[in-house]
Amino acid sequence: MSTRLARLLRLGPMLLLLGGLSGLAQGQQLPILEALDEQQVVERMQAAPDGDDEPLEQPLTPTTIPEASPLLQPEEPVSAIEERAAEKLDEVSLEEKIQKQILQPELKQFGYDLFDQTPTTFAPVTDLPVPSDYVIGPGDTLVVQVYGKLNVEYSLVVTRDGRLLVPELGPIQVGGLRFDEVRDLLRVRFEQQIVGAKAVTTMGALRTIQVLVVGEVVKPGNYSVSGLTTLLNTLITSGGVKRTGTLRRIELKRAGQVSATLDLYDVLLGGDTSGDVQLQHRDVIFVPPIGPTVGVAGEVQRPAIYELRRPRRVEELLELAGGLLPTASLADAQIERIQDGDRYTLVDTPLDETSGRATLTRPGDILRIFPVTPSMDGVVLLSGHVLRPGGFQHRPGMRVSSLLTSPRILRPNADVSYGLLRRESPQTRRIQIGYLDIASILRRPGGRADLVLQPRDEVIVFDLAVPRSQRVANLVRDLRTQAEPGRYPPMVVDVRGQVRATGTFPLAAEARLLDVIGFAGGVSEEADRRYGLVARKHYTGGRLQFLSFSLDRAHAAPHGSENLLIYPEDTVYVFDRQGERTGIIADDMDLLVQQTPYGEASPVIYVRGEVRHPGRYPLEPGMRVADLLRAAGGLSEEAYGLSAELTSFELLQGEYRAVQHRQIDLAEVALDAESGRILEPHDELVLHRKPNWLGRANVTLAGEVRFPGEYPITRGETLCQVIKRAGGLTEGAYPFGAVFIRERVRKQQQEALDRIQNNLDDLLVNLSLSFGVKNDEKTPAGERKQELIKVIKQLKKQEAIGRMVIDLDRAMRCSGEANIQLQDGDKLTVTGMQEEVTVVGEVYHPTSHLYRKGLSSADYVDLSGGTTVLARRDHVFVMQANGEIVSVRGGDWTHRTGRVSVTPGATIYVPLNVDRMNKLEVAQSWTQILYHLGITAASLNTVGLFD
Numbered sequence: 001m002s003t004r005l006a007r008l009l010r011l012g013p014m015l016l017l018l019g020g021l022s023g024l025a026q027g028q029q030l031p032i033l034e035a036l037d038e039q040q041v042v043e044r045m046q047a048a049p050d051g052d053d054e055p056l057e058q059p060l061t062p063t064t065i066p067e068a069s070p071l072l073q074p075e076e077p078v079s080a081i082e083e084r085a086a087e088k089l090d091e092v093s094l095e096e097k098i099q100k101q102i103l104q105p106e107l108k109q110f111g112y113d114l115f116d117q118t119p120t121t122f123a124p125v126t127d128l129p130v131p132s133d134y135v136i137g138p139g140d141t142l143v144v145q146v147y148g149k150l151n152v153e154y155s156l157v158v159t160r161d162g163r164l165l166v167p168e169l170g171p172i173q174v175g176g177l178r179f180d181e182v183r184d185l186l187r188v189r190f191e192q193q194i195v196g197a198k199a200v201t202t203m204g205a206l207r208t209i210q211v212l213v214v215g216e217v218v219k220p221g222n223y224s225v226s227g228l229t230t231l232l233n234t235l236i237t238s239g240g241v242k243r244t245g246t247l248r249r250i251e252l253k254r255a256g257q258v259s260a261t262l263d264l265y266d267v268l269l270g271g272d273t274s275g276d277v278q279l280q281h282r283d284v285i286f287v288p289p290i291g292p293t294v295g296v297a298g299e300v301q302r303p304a305i306y307e308l309r310r311p312r313r314v315e316e317l318l319e320l321a322g323g324l325l326p327t328a329s330l331a332d333a334q335i336e337r338i339q340d341g342d343r344y345t346l347v348d349t350p351l352d353e354t355s356g357r358a359t360l361t362r363p364g365d366i367l368r369i370f371p372v373t374p375s376m377d378g379v380v381l382l383s384g385h386v387l388r389p390g391g392f393q394h395r396p397g398m399r400v401s402s403l404l405t406s407p408r409i410l411r412p413n414a415d416v417s418y419g420l421l422r423r424e425s426p427q428t429r430r431i432q433i434g435y436l437d438i439a440s441i442l443r444r445p446g447g448r449a450d451l452v453l454q455p456r457d458e459v460i461v462f463d464l465a466v467p468r469s470q471r472v473a474n475l476v477r478d479l480r481t482q483a484e485p486g487r488y489p490p491m492v493v494d495v496r497g498q499v500r501a502t503g504t505f506p507l508a509a510e511a512r513l514l515d516v517i518g519f520a521g522g523v524s525e526e527a528d529r530r531y532g533l534v535a536r537k538h539y540t541g542g543r544l545q546f547l548s549f550s551l552d553r554a555h556a557a558p559h560g561s562e563n564l565l566i567y568p569e570d571t572v573y574v575f576d577r578q579g580e581r582t583g584i585i586a587d588d589m590d591l592l593v594q595q596t597p598y599g600e601a602s603p604v605i606y607v608r609g610e611v612r613h614p615g616r617y618p619l620e621p622g623m624r625v626a627d628l629l630r631a632a633g634g635l636s637e638e639a640y641g642l643s644a645e646l647t648s649f650e651l652l653q654g655e656y657r658a659v660q661h662r663q664i665d666l667a668e669v670a671l672d673a674e675s676g677r678i679l680e681p682h683d684e685l686v687l688h689r690k691p692n693w694l695g696r697a698n699v700t701l702a703g704e705v706r707f708p709g710e711y712p713i714t715r716g717e718t719l720c721q722v723i724k725r726a727g728g729l730t731e732g733a734y735p736f737g738a739v740f741i742r743e744r745v746r747k748q749q750q751e752a753l754d755r756i757q758n759n760l761d762d763l764l765v766n767l768s769l770s771f772g773v774k775n776d777e778k779t780p781a782g783e784r785k786q787e788l789i790k791v792i793k794q795l796k797k798q799e800a801i802g803r804m805v806i807d808l809d810r811a812m813r814c815s816g817e818a819n820i821q822l823q824d825g826d827k828l829t830v831t832g833m834q835e836e837v838t839v840v841g842e843v844y845h846p847t848s849h850l851y852r853k854g855l856s857s858a859d860y861v862d863l864s865g866g867t868t869v870l871a872r873r874d875h876v877f878v879m880q881a882n883g884e885i886v887s888v889r890g891g892d893w894t895h896r897t898g899r900v901s902v903t904p905g906a907t908i909y910v911p912l913n914v915d916r917m918n919k920l921e922v923a924q925s926w927t928q929i930l931y932h933l934g935i936t937a938a939s940l941n942t943v944g945l946f947d
Contacts, residue, residue, distance in 0.1 A: 115240020139207030216245025469503025582615030610639030746802025834905030881905030
């Protein structure tokens, strides 16, 4: 080997030269350039003794192979295993879904998708190795390379009679021989007839054969195919088998006889291609009609319609379908079968039993494999405001503390006072509710509060920041759904009023008042702990009943009757100590009255007068005056605590009439709550006010007072007395300009303004319809309306002040009518000395002038330049410093009647002639109101009342 390798290394340049001589004509002898043995080494390297070489010479007419358009690779659909796994990746839930007997929407025949995508042309097979058993026939090309004594290569075609014409050897019969036999034959003949010559034979171009494809195929007909083509290749290339044709016994006929049979199921299911034989010239491929079929649907790997060669057992059919999916229910399998040729029936075939798996199928059967029931069993669920919610395996003896192992599992703001346990009864599947004391469970695991869990229990932890009714809304809905009228009431309770979380909540069996209020988050600080109500509607009769409770008494005796047992659909009312309560229960009270039969008195009673919450209350059996006072929140501060009047009514002749008035000794009731008579329907208790009662009252002194501030007053105390208590007025006080505000007067003024403003719309209509002298010619009607609307909007901005005109100088002498009695909320503002007189309105220079004694209102107007042409002289007003309004109306402004005396701090207002300015006849009534309001606001702002 070493000597031969050395020679090869020396022949490197020679190999390049031989590569350039590859284009010599066929049969031309190569020149001897080296020793014969060295040249033979080169030739051996170029030859391919395995029969897989290409012809040395290209054909004169190259074969054009049309390119098939590239096929788009379809996206592989999600498998059934992936679908089932994806469903189980969701959050663990105890909700059960209805498992309908619906499987795949359709079943396809197995195996026919092999022919869905077929080539568009027959491409010659030129790049496949020729097997040794290939049978030589007419048209085949053999490439014979002779080396040794002769160095020549021949490309020889088998003639029609099966002979190969070799120049040195003559005709040789090769038709019908295998390729390996022909190769050996030529090698021996060359060695025998030419001394020193050796021959290597390979296959060149293969012959084309004619085959006939008939039967249940897509494109029957004659096809020209390569000599290496097999039965399956021809079927795929010719379009494949129709769905009415068989895949189990495709026949290859040769010379009228069945030469081979192909079962495509062996190829598709087992990869066995032993039946895929090589075709010969004039072979016939025949596809018979399809045989008996059976469908397999549901939880199998390959749901489809399968063709059977013989009757199969169910277990064999499942093997055809690839086996069961992990989600298959072994107990739930059926065969849909045609019975007696005229109807369908179902045959149960439990796969967990031998008899079911051994059931024989019949043609037309459909085997249904249903999935397991989509419900979780043997698990418990932890949900809500925890760090790791989800499902956990249930173990015997498992408790709530097994899920809530420590406080660290809770999220911030988790409610540790009350949680919820949702449980399903194994017998009835009804939902049952239990309340959990999470704090006790964490503090004492295994204790009484730490309940033992059952399979499918759910532990819910609430978030204090989220409305609780929202979190349990679905559970409440389920509880209402499972209720049965007349037999099984919905286990829900409604909690309203002063609790942390109001709404409708699930009700645990044998739950009491404190349990329900605790589940609602407890009561607020404003809750009335002495009186509350439970409205109970009896589930059978539907009658409404009220039960009162006291939270203080319930906490004092949690196992006693004061801690009421709560019934399904009860409504618990927790009242506000200060807020209104009779309106909260008004609807239930109306229902209580409506349900009272004719001829009976409705169980309601009334309390009026000096109590904290007067109104109508439900009458309970054995209710006394003390109970009614507790319901009304007790006596108010103004109440006369010695006695009250109780009026009893009796239903006579269909009408209520008073039959008795009695005085109730409240002192006796305070000593003994059980004393006195039991109240009857429609009794009315009236609490009187204390005689001459005056509650806490204060007045405010401000401005030029020696000691300004708030002063408490007693009934009948006067202005003079309070000013003296405040040290009197300062030296700089101007008593005539004092401003006195009273709240009661402000309310009266505001009511009057509101009435006027409510009538402005009517006023606008009247003004727009009024007929002045040529008003339409002065100003269009639409423009007049817009001007009026603008004025009305300005008027609505005014608010009443509540000022009263007083004579403080006379009041300071503590005598006469000027020394008024004070009321709660009165305010006196004493201004300092004012030395100006202000002129505003339609004058040429509105300004303030220094007060000069002896000048009248007309003089000050003249000092401001006089009135303009738009002034309404006969409506000039003078607002004195004490709030009095003096009008010059009715006189001539330039004569004595228009010369009104003016005091320091006064304001003179010259109004605008609206009718002349807007060319609209304006009603004098509302203009006067507008002037008064404007003057009042301007004057009070001048004295600093609003500072």
